[in-house]
Amino acid sequence: MGLKSILTGAVLVALLLMAAGTENTDMVWVIASFAPACVLTPMVLLSRSERFGMEELEAASRFSLRFIRIVRMFILGIFSLLLLLSVGIVLRITAAASVMEHMMLVVFPYLVSAYGAMLVTRKWHGKENIFGVLAVCIFGGLLPYAERSIRLSGRPTNAVILLLTAMILGAMFRECRLYVKESENLSWNLS
Amino acid sequence: MELILNQVTKQYPGTVAVDRISADLRPGVIGLLGSNGAGKTTLMRMICGIIKPTSGTIRFRYDNDTLNVSEEMYRDALGYLPQDFGYYPDFTGRKFLMYMAALKGIDKRTAKRKCEELLKTVSLEKAANKKIKSYSGGMKQRLGIAQAVLNDPKILILDEPTAGLDPQERVRFRNLIAELGKDAIVIFSTHIVSDVEHVADRIIMMKDGVVIFDGKGTDIREDLESFYLRSFEGKENE
Numbered sequence: 472m473g474l475k476s477i478l479t480g481a482v483l484v485a486l487l488l489m490a491a492g493t494e495n496t497d498m499v500w501v502i503a504s505f506a507p508a509c510v511l512t513p514m515v516l517l518s519r520s521e522r523f524g525m526e527e528l529e530a531a532s533r534f535s536l537r538f539i540r541i542v543r544m545f546i547l548g549i550f551s552l553l554l555l556l557s558v559g560i561v562l563r564i565t566a567a568a569s570v571m572e573h574m575m576l577v578v579f580p581y582l583v584s585a586y587g588a589m590l591v592t593r594k595w596h597g598k599e600n601i602f603g604v605l606a607v608c609i610f611g612g613l614l615p616y617a618e619r620s621i622r623l624s625g626r627p628t629n630a631v632i633l634l635l636t637a638m639i640l641g642a643m644f645r646e647c648r649l650y651v652k653e654s655e656n657l658s659w660n661l662s
Numbered sequence: 663m664e665l666i667l668n669q670v671t672k673q674y675p676g677t678v679a680v681d682r683i684s685a686d687l688r689p690g691v692i693g694l695l696g697s698n699g700a701g702k703t704t705l706m707r708m709i710c711g712i713i714k715p716t717s718g719t720i721r722f723r724y725d726n727d728t729l730n731v732s733e734e735m736y737r738d739a740l741g742y743l744p745q746d747f748g749y750y751p752d753f754t755g756r757k758f759l760m761y762m763a764a765l766k767g768i769d770k771r772t773a774k775r776k777c778e779e780l781l782k783t784v785s786l787e788k789a790a791n792k793k794i795k796s797y798s799g800g801m802k803q804r805l806g807i808a809q810a811v812l813n814d815p816k817i818l819i820l821d822e823p824t825a826g827l828d829p830q831e832r833v834r835f836r837n838l839i840a841e842l843g844k845d846a847i848v849i850f851s852t853h854i855v856s857d858v859e860h861v862a863d864r865i866i867m868m869k870d871g872v873v874i875f876d877g878k879g880t881d882i883r884e885d886l887e888s889f890y891l892r893s894f895e896g897k898e899n900e
Contacts, residue, residue: 524748528809531710531742531819532765535736539765 500615502558502565504575507584507611509554513547514588514604524599536654546646553582575632578613582639584611589646593653663736665709665817666690667767670718672871679704681717681871693862694851697894701871703745706819709849710742722817734878738767741815743806746824749794750807755805755873756781756790762809773812781810783838786860786869807835811842818842820850824857836861853888 520526520539530536558577562568568576587607595603665687680701696702707713709720709881711733722736728874749758756777763773781787784804797886803826810818820839824832839848840861852858858865867875867890874893875882882889 519750523750524746525750527707527712527744528742528747528762529765530712531737531740531744532762532815533737533767534765535733535737 491527493556499605500576503580503615504612504657506554506558507580507608507614509551510581510584510588510608510611511604512590513550515601517543518592519602521596522601535656537651540651540654551581551585569659571629571632574636576616579632579636579639580611580614582636582643584608585615586639586643586646587611589643589650592645593650663816663847664722666719666721666723667709668719668721670705670708671716672708672713673716676784678871680708680715683873684718685866685873685876687847687849689843689845689847690863691839691848691850691861692848692864692866693858694868695853695855695858695867695890696851696868698851699870700867700868703821704850705868705872706742706821706849709817710740711737712818724816739812739816741810741813741818743810743820743823745825747806749802749805751793751795753794754791755786755794755797758794758805759809759812763812766813768813771851776812776893777808780812784808798853800828800831803827804831805839816846818846818850820847820848823850824850824852824854832857855890859886 479550491539515522517540518652520529526536529539532539555578559568559570559573562573562577591600591603591607667683667685667687669679669682669684670680671682675778683705692707694702704713708715722739724735726738750761753761759777759780760773763777768776771800781790784807786801786804786808789797793873794805797805803823807820807823809818818839823839824835827835836857839850842848843861843863850862862879865875865877865879865882865886866873875889879886
């Protein structure tokens with residue numbers, strides 16, 4: 472991970488800490504809108520080989536491309552989990568948000584963005600796919616506001632929130648599986 | 663040690679890039695000659711396991727008993743320099759080699775030692791801490807050669823390795839692969855005849871996906887360059 476990524480992370484943590492100290496309920500929406508943007512970092516790192524033309528060299532190394540992709544996804548998954556957890560804690564401190572609110576405002580938009588970004592990366596090869604990922608993240612950032620409008624006309628039940636989150640989580644796992652499978656198509660056949 | 667290609671074919675919609683190539687490759691330097699589009703890169707990528715043959719098999723016999731080695735063992739024995747390879751712009755030459763060593767499963771201590779050795783061999787020790795984006799084409803190519811031999815490969819695949827090297831570097835490189843060819847199967851592709859005739863123990867000439875010559879340079883009764891040009895005359899005039 473480069474210096475830029477570390478600095479971006481540090482700025483993000485600082486923003487979260489500042490938000491935690493403000494006791495301003497409007498900050499909830501700001502934080503919720505920023506969370507999907509964090510998908511950019513894992514996606515940039517995930518498609519790094521392809522963007523910089525390192526895939527061919529990595530594919531011929533000791534560890535298969537499949538293995539490399541799985542390890543990267545695992546590391547980035549942990550990163551995402553820690554991020555969502557930190558945002559959850561901040562929301563709890565700032566606005567006494569419940570787990571369900573956290574799930575609806577942060578986890579769901581984050582997963583929608585992550586799913587969209589995975590789909591773009593798998594379908595759209597080349598350096599330019601980062602613009603597609605960016606568009607998906609912007610869309611994800613707008614989702615909390617859409618949810619706010621929905622909330623004004625009637626609060627969704629916990630079951631609906633859980634169902635939507637489970638659905639997007641399932642789609643996300645499917646996308647990860649297809650991403651790994653794609654590497655298998657390139658892999659060695661010692662038949 | 664033997665690499666056995668049996669009827670290896672790669673077909674793309676509307677074209678056969680490699681057409682039923684069979685060969686038994688043993689330690690030594692094998693020069694793969696052919697014009698652009700002859701199928702050299704496709705064949706090399708198949709040997710490296712980057713692309714799957716449409717049909718046919720590629721098997722590696724490490725010793726007399728083992729014909730079907732595991733994927734990991736095969737990859738462990740492999741060194742590869744692609745025709746065009748990328749690099750992470752924030753990497754220095756040394757960091758790039760350390761990264762490749764990690765991917766090749768070399769432990770840190772050995773990797774550090776090997777990297778220093780190879781940086782010296784390819785004359786990049788002074789530029790080792792500079793970012794790769796500041797390297798010239800020849801320096802990048804030398805770095806590529808260094809990463810290919812990091813794991814002391816038993817099968818070394820070099821796709822157009824002399825591209826971008828100046829005459830002096832080219833001679834040094836030839837000597838290096840001649841040395842490596844003593845213990846390993848070194849396959850290097852080029853369309854520069856002089857690269858092959860100086861070091862190759864065996865020459866495989868490809869045209870339109872098929873092998874049109876497979877033998878020693880001495881088997882050709884005329885000058886290799888004339889033979890090569892005559893073989894590709896039709897293609898060159900198109």
